[in-house]
Amino acid sequence: MPLFKTINFNSTTQILIWKITEPFSELNQQIVLNESNQVRLKGMKSEMHQRAFLSVRKLLQKAGYEDLDVYYDTFGKPHLYDGKHISITHSHEFSAIIISDETVGIDIELQRVKIMKIAHKFCNSEFQFLAEDSANENKQQYIRKLTVIWGAKEAIFKIRNEKGISFKEHITVYDFNLNVKQNKSQLHFENKIxxxxxxxxxxxxxTLVYAFEN
Ligand SMILES: CC(C)(COP(=O)(O)OP(=O)(O)OC[C@H]1O[C@@H](n2cnc3c(N)ncnc32)[C@H](O)[C@@H]1OP(=O)(O)O)[C@@H](O)C(=O)NCCC(=O)NCCS
Structure with a gap:
């Protein structure tokens, strides 16, 4: 499938989403990769990962860039040579990028029942507002909210990108309504809020989540 969706969030921020339906060979024909990314692509164990990686390059094209405009730092965080901010995510058949003048992070996650089992690993004060859903056994809503929280923490981690950040101890997501589609979050790490x-x-x-640093 071509581009699945574009969100023109504001005048300097665009989010682009790809639904990966093309076979590897089709995507591979359409993309020119720099040398290190050619090596990386070859080394990927799953074809799904390769297709996701290539689909991100299709998204870059849609945004007016190509693979050669991106470089990765030693942590694996992507950057654009023109100084704009970029963040990348992929999960199963979806990939997405956000490009902005602001500091941004993005994450896409499949809503899975399994997230209930690991909630204690990444939630802390969030359990106060989650209690109602878990107590009411409103399971679907609970999973959807947990997935937003997880995605928010991943997106924020991708912005700050520092060793030692714990999702549970250092990142707080404040109460939100699923219909409002936004929330406020905070990172407390090394004396900085x-x-x-x-x-x-x-x-x-x-669930696609993207975060802007205020
Ligand atoms: C690096 C990390 C953020 C990637 O997230 P993910 O959900 O596994 O995968 P996604 O598809 O959403 O994101 C992958 C993309 O993130 C980007 N990325 C990788 N490392 C990054 C970093 N350190 N900072 C910012 N972005 C990074 C890359 O663009 C990568 O895709 P690409 O290499 O194909 O271009 C994640 O693996 C991680 O380390 N999270 C923190 C670990 C943690 O504390 N977990 C909590 C356990 S309770």
Missing amino acids: QDFAVHFEEIDDF
Whole structure:
């Protein structure tokens, strides 16, 4: 499938989403990769990962860039040579990028029942506002909210990108309504407090979350 969706969030921020339906060979024919990314692509164990990696390059093309415009730092965080901010995510059949003048992070996650089992690993004060859903056994809503929280923490981690950040101890997501599709989050790490505006969208069974540093 070509481009699945474009979100023109504001005049300097664009989010692009790809639904990966093309076979590897089709995507591979259409993309020119730099040398290190050619090596990386060859080394990927799963074809799904390769297709996701290539689909991100299709998204870059849609945004007016190509693979050669991107470089990765030693942590694996992507950057654009022109100084704009970029963040990348992929999960199963979806991939997405956000490009902005602002500091941004993005994450896409499949909504899975399994997230309930690991909630204690990444939630802390969030359990106060989650209690109602878990107590009411409103399971679907609980999973959807947990997936937003997880995505927000991943997106914020991708912004700050520092060793030692714990999702549970250092990142707080404040109460939100699934219909409002945004929340406020905070990172407390090494004597610094950073505020983030988080936005999310649900696409099929996936949750796309993107965060801006305030
Ligand atoms: C690096 C990390 C953020 C990637 O997230 P993910 O959900 O596994 O995968 P996604 O598809 O959403 O994101 C992958 C993309 O993130 C980007 N990325 C990788 N490392 C990054 C970093 N350190 N900072 C910012 N972005 C990074 C890359 O663009 C990568 O895709 P690409 O290499 O194909 O271009 C994640 O693996 C991680 O380390 N998270 C923190 C670990 C943690 O504390 N977990 C909590 C356990 S309770």
